[in-house]
Amino acid sequence: MHISQAYTQWAATYDTDRNLTRDLDATMTRGVLGGRKVATALELGCGTGKNTALLAEIAQQVYALDFSEGMMAQARAKINKAQVAFALADLTQPWPCATGCVELVVCNLVLEHIRDLDFIFAEAWHVLTEGGQFYLSELHPFKQYQGKQAVFERGGEQTPIAAFVHHISDFVAAAQGAGFTLTKLGEWWHDEDPPDTPRLVTFLFTK
C-alpha cells in the first residue's frame, strides 16, 4: 500500500490510538520549541495537525504540508485559523515554497518514510532564511534496529507502513552536506520506556 493511502486509512484513529511515540514527540517538541516567536514556519508532514497548533502559537504564519488527504482532513477540521495554510504536497518533490521564505522548518516522525535525506535537507536549506532553523524529531534508529516502525491496526490486523532506516550519522551527514550546522541533539524516553533504548531523537540544525 502506498504510504499516503496507509496514513489516510490510519487518519481517523491516529490521534486516539495508544501511541507512546506520538505522545512523547508532542511533549518534547513543545519543550524544545515552545516559547519561540517567528514570523513564518513550515511544517513537513503535518499529519492530523498534532504539532500544528503549537506552531500556530509560535509563528505568525504557518505553512503545513502533507501528502495524505485523510490526515490533512483531520488537521483542517482541528485547526481553523487564518494564519495556518494547509497544502497537499509530496515532500520528495520540489516543495511549493519560495526561496528564503521561512524562519523555522519543523518535521516530526516523517523521515522514516523518506529514503533520500539529501533532497529533504537541500529543500529545507532552500526555503529557510539565513540563520533559520530546521527542527527534526524521528523514531530513534536504535528502535528501528529492534524492528520498530510506524504500524497501525484495523480490526485486529497490523499494517506496517513502508520505512527506511536512517542512522544518526546519516541525518548529520545529509544536513552538513546541505550546509547546516548541528546546534542541538536530543535523545528521549517516554516515562513508560525502559531506561536503555531511547525512543526519539531530535535535531536542531541552523542555516
Ligand SMILES: C[S@@+](CC[C@H](N)C(=O)[O-])C[C@H]1O[C@@H](n2cnc3c(N)ncnc32)[C@H](O)[C@@H]1O
Ligand atoms: C507518523 S505521521 C506524523 C504526523 C505528524 N508530523 C505528527 O507528528 O503527528 C507521518 C506523516 O508524514 C506524512 N508523509 C510521509 N511521507 C510523506 C511525503 N513523502 N510527503 C508528504 N507527507 C509525507 C504522512 O502522510 C503522515 O501524515
